[in-house]
Amino acid sequence: MDPSKKHNQGTVTNPEVVRGPVVQSPSHSKLLPPRRQIIPSADRRGKGVWWPEMEGASHGLEFCLAKEADFEQVMSISEDVYDGIDYMPARYHAWLKEPDRRVILAKRKGQVVALVSANVVDDGCTAVVEGLRVAPMERGKGIAGLIQQDCFDLIRVQFPEVKVLRYTRSGYLAPEALAKFRLICKQEILPLRFELEEIRPKLDSAISQLKTCGEEWEDPILLRASDVQRVFLNPNVVGGVLPGKTIIQDWAPYRPLQSNLETLLKKNLIWLADGKEEPRVLSLGATPYRIPMGADYNRLSINIFGKHFPGARNQFLAQLQRGIGTLQGSLYCLLYLEPCLWQQMYLFCQSSLGLHQERDFEGQMVLEKDMSTGQGSSESQRRRVQNPPQ
Ligand SMILES: CC(C)(COP(=O)(O)OP(=O)(O)OC[C@H]1O[C@@H](n2cnc3c(N)ncnc32)[C@H](O)[C@@H]1OP(=O)(O)O)[C@@H](O)C(=O)NCCC(=O)NCCS
Missing domain, CATH: 3.40.630.30 (Gcn5-related N-acetyltransferase (GNAT))
Incomplete structure (x- = not known):
């Protein structure tokens, strides 16, 4: 502005x-x-x-x-x-x-x-x-x-x-309530709760297993501030990767505009991509923060954009690893992703990380x-x- x-x-x-x-x-x-x-x-x-x-x-x-x-x-x-x-x-x-x-x-x-x-x-x-x-x-x-x-x-x-x-x-939202809005996009939410001491070794082992299999693992690229504008304003990303041409950070939806990116860049987020030129998957990881759920509880929000499952899975793991850093205690992770990826991501979290969906969470609708x-x-x-x- x-x-x-x-x-x-x-x-x-x-x-x-x-x-x-x-x-x-x-x-x-x-x-x-x-x-x-x-x-x-x-x-x-x-x-x-x-x-x-x-x-x-x-x-x-x-x-x-x-x-x-x-x-x-x-x-x-x-x-x-x-x-x-x-x-x-x-x-x-x-x-x-x-x-x-x-x-x-x-x-x-x-x-x-x-x-x-x-x-x-x-x-x-x-x-x-x-x-x-x-x-x-x-x-x-x-x-x-x-x-x-x-x-x-x-x-x-x-x-x-x-x-x-x-x-x-x-x-x-009842149809008559929904009719008052334009629906911009829908994202699903996968809520995961775990003890950090327990998840660390599981996370390391899931990543090294994917690496040794050589199966679809590529290290996600950490975008620097100078990359962010170019990647997120790329018309192919805007039209083909971002849900409803929208960047959603946790619950806050923004149009991909330079001014909004400048605001987001001040938020100390982790920006990952599976490529800088024509990425299929991008993600934003927030800094964890304390929540009222209990002493030592932190919340970590990870927004994933794009429909390519291996890229989304790799970025989820990389975001989680970076996000938890040296935190102690318990973590409530909210993973926001394309509806078509929810089931596959849930099954992956169950089989590779031993995580269970915390509760039946309704998805988010940008209106x-x-x-x-x-x-x-x-x-x-x-x-x-x-x-x-x-
Ligand atoms: C959701 C909540 C704010 C509704 O408050 P309320 O005073 O009981 O709301 P009322 O039913 O009396 O008023 C209805 C109007 O409030 C607004 N409203 C209700 N829920 C809303 C929501 N989640 N987001 C935006 N507006 C909402 C709408 O304008 C609605 O009008 P509509 O009939 O045209 O849709 C209240 O139940 C609450 O505090 N819940 C816990 C917090 C929460 O879930 N907040 C929603 C954030 S998305």
Whole structure:
């Protein structure tokens, strides 16, 4: 994204929301349509954030930007999220520092009841919606829709070039819910849990066995930063290797664009390929991070792109070996891959590494919809927010 645009929030072009310059002073509230009330919110990073108060207010909800001090409350509404493998404890503080991300909280009487975040990518054209969660006692009332609507209103004001909302969803979506989106791609997930001390010798032996058989083993190539742009922007890779022409890193989907690659290159990922010229398989390995599942539990995410099984298997093994390094304790590995490779990879993990699928995990679906239709909260949802406790 053009940095001059990022900080130039002085001109807002969405006539529906604001008809004049947005500055931090609440005195400019007269520039907004009279129906809406402005909540000035002094932001310590100087983003000058304030935006229309949404219908949630009439249900005892207020929306604000997340701050460091909200961390404990965010964790307390997240206890059951993703059964112990939630990324939020590891990401929350970093998210607050990302200049193109907004993390929004819904609070009732000062208590956090929901969170959502939107990360602006694709040269400023797309907002990736991530982290959505509602406190267990508050679910089923439409709050997810309300907080998303508030978040999108903020994005419209601060990033007027955003035209598309992108989500990665897991689990069953009813056809009528799916019909609201464009399906970009599907990836399967192979979740594997193991003790690191046990897996190390098995991993070494699986690799040396493949090498001695000479059977389809080739050392994956480690891509340097200077290789990444050329490989990932190669039209044959974009059209033939990347799922739905998308680079997915863990759960975050990006278009293969130079600006997105620059962002990804800052994430300390391991980039592997089976060739630099016309690769059939590419992979991204994240740095493992602590998860709430238990003491000494780390999560490692490996995204594999391409449908060639031997290449995918070799890169999985190489990513695992590099990823676990000298870690101790237990590892929860999430391997994301093409649906057509899932069964073969599972059988390989069983037979060569003695691993079993940890649980029946739904795959991920990358979905998009236009910002103009991304209200996130329909009239009916708003009505579903029932009498909040006083
Ligand atoms: C999923 C969750 C956020 C839904 O919250 P909720 O307030 O009970 O949601 P409601 O059913 O009242 O509201 C429905 C609206 O929320 C939104 N929504 C629900 N689940 C969503 C999801 N996974 N991703 C994005 N939006 C979602 C949609 O806008 C939906 O509207 P729709 O009917 O047009 O599809 C909540 O159950 C939760 O916190 N679960 C645990 C965390 C989790 O699984 N988060 C999903 C991340 S992908």
